[in-house]
């Protein structure tokens with residue numbers, strides 16, 4: 001392996017932990033039920049990784065008959081990094097996130 | 105250049121002033137207190153344009169220096185003895201992060217018992233922290249070595265912190281004539297510090313001071329080893345350039361009256377006494393020489409060996425000790441002799457701890473003992489001079505028998 | 507999607523459910539990218555910067571355990587000299603702040619450096635394996651304050667660090683909880699609008715050290731406030747007349763609700779006398795703060 005060495009152990013690669021896919025730690029997996037999700041982004045606020053992204057409103061279905069919600073950014077879990085802590089599921093005000101057994 | 109009558113602390117303060125540090129962080133301790141006092145006065149009078157942080161401890165003083173240096177500033181601090189000991193943890197961090205901090209030390213004994221007078225135990229106890237270490241013999245040297253220290257520390261081939269020691273009271277509080285260089289001359293010798301690896305800039309967000317696992321830690325330590333080795337050449341360059349710019353010659357090791365069978369090795373202010381002694385002894389026909397060690401870290405082992413060629417007894421006279429072993433300077437001298445095949449005998453003389461005067465009488469005893477060693481009448485080893493050994497033993501015996 | 511400033515990257519090695527990154531992320535989102543972070547040794551520093559990786563997208567400096575405030579002082583002085591402006595935010599754990607780093611913090615505040623110091627308070631030395639700190643609460647189990655047969659956990663109450671910093675006359679001191687995000691963000695905004703030393707103590711539930719299910723981090727940060735165990739307040743210039751509770755629960759919940767999910771209090775929950783002692787400490791503390799708040803609001807101080 002080629003070692004990366006810098007003078008004074010400086011790390012000039014901001015945000016480089018993103019190379020570590022901590023999703024492998026997961027034993028429980030959060031699954032968003034988009035038909036329930038009101039796009040309040042509370043899960044996004046509290047994910048400690050953070051492993052929840054705000055994405056294009058059209059990328060996921062919104063609850064039926066709620067056009068205002070459909071215009072908000074959708075949330076998406078980045079399973080590369082989600083450690084499966086369950087905070088998002090716990091904090092979701094409408095129980096739209098379910099923790100399921102991780103199958104690897 | 106202006107000639108001024110300055111105590112050692114003022115000379116060191118002048119060195120710092122001429123280097124134009126951006127940030128100074130300091131905490132008072134005898135005998136180096138006058139340095140931050142003088143700098144504070146200059147700043148208060150608008151003569152000097154630096155940020156002064158008067159911290160609540162030496163630990164914080166050096167921590168603030170690390171913070172400022174990591175931001176990309178030139179920094180300065182001064183301390184002594186207990187204060188340097190309190191900085192110990194951060195000394196390793198400054199060198200590990202390769203920050204070119206320069207610090208003046210008023211070399212003073214360590215507690216207990218508490219003692220404000222001169223010896224070299226404070227700097228010797230920080231020998232392995234990865235700092236360059238220089239010892240001044242005079243107030244002039246204190247000033248000049250601070251400028252040289254910055255020049256070397258900030259050199260991109262080096263990037264290591266440096267400390268310059270000046271002996272408590274003998275130098276710190278004693279007035280001497282000092283040539284104070286002009287600011288423009290110093291500016292030419294020591295241009296503004298431009299950080300390349302260590303800065304804190306939101307435009308270029310880097311991380312400094314990460315966790316180094318076994319996978320990488322040793323590479324960083326090896327880098328320090330290499331940088332310190334390179335410093336040997338850079339120090340010589342910086343001293344030569346200093347000589348050309350200011351007309352005063354410096355070298356990491358300074359021989360005097362070479363070619364003797366007995367060679368005295370010293371550091372700091374007692375080197376002057378040693379030379380006076382050697383001059384006198386030579387006139388009386390003694391075969392004795394002297395080497396002054398200016399740069400203790402890095403240590404110039406091969407150069408020293410050259411200066412010791414032909415010696416029969418090497419007498420290391422020093423103001424510090426490594427309990428359970430021999431004096432720290434003697435350890436390096438021994439390595440130099442072994443490594444480069446100097447077959448002389450090595451004797452270690454411990455003198456002047458806690459401010460006890462180091463006099464011509466001490467050097468006479470060094471010489472007499474060395475001569476006996478030369479003749480095979482005495483085993484070389486460690487000799488504590490000018491100590492009431494009997495009284496010490498008596499006191500210990502009272503305890504043994506209690 | 508408009509790009510939003512994300513100060514930290516995923517892939518760090520914090521325990522699943524660790525509350526410290528929530529604090530850091532929201533403090534820094536509020537501060538924006540023109541910010542320099544100084545971090546004390548501790549969990550946050552270790553899990554975020556294993557060479558050659560770093561979680562941070564802002565300039566970041568770690569020097570040692572006890573000197574984040576002193577190092578930040580140096581950063582501030584250097585920036586001043588270099589004519590640059592940026593927010594300087596120091597993060598320290600409860601140990602690095604209330605114990606070993608307390609002197610450096612006191613010095614930084616006394617000298618008046620323009621730094622926001624954020625203490626992420628997980629109430630023990632977590633990085634070294636859950637040893638008690640002065641910020642560990644009364645009777646809590648830690649590995650050095652075990653719940654023994656004779657001595658049931660830590661025998662001293664939580665040290666009121668934020669009060670002590672306020673007593674320095676610091677321009678702005680506040681407590682915060684990630685469960686009250688709007689409150690936290692507002693406090694950061696306020697702090698950053700003030701020149702001089704600012705201090706925010708944010709409660710940080712630690713799944714590993716407090717021994718609770720990682721999904722409950724935010725819930726516990728909320729219960730700490732709802733039970734009045736960790737009141738949210740702010741104060742300026744050490745002036746009691748400016749003291750304000752920024753959140754008063756409509757109904758004060760019994761502290762047991764906060765303690766119940768945490769196995770560090772298991773022995774307390776099995777012993778009504780111990781539980782009573784904690785409740786008493788909470789009640790007295792809360793009463794005092796409420797009285798002060800009311801007196802301050804009614805200008806009776």
Ligand SMILES: Cc1ncc(C[n+]2csc(CCOP(=O)(O)OP(=O)(O)O)c2C)c(N)n1
Nearest residue numbers: 547548549571599600601602630631632633
């Ligand atoms: C001078 C010194 N003493 C002890 C340690 C060991 N140490 C490292 S982190 C730590 C505890 C940190 O506790 P805290 O500040 O509460 O942060 P946390 O890890 O809980 O986030 C200790 C004791 C150290 N690094 N330096």
Ligand code: SF4
Nearest residue numbers: 047082083085086088
């Ligand atoms: S389970 Fe935890 S880590 Fe995974 S997305 Fe939810 S909050 Fe983030």
Ligand code: SF4
Nearest residue numbers: 521524549712713714
């Ligand atoms: S031990 Fe606690 S504070 Fe440390 S990373 Fe884990 S959850 Fe966070």
Ligand SMILES: [Mg+2]
Nearest residue numbers: 599600630632
């Ligand atoms: Mg802690």
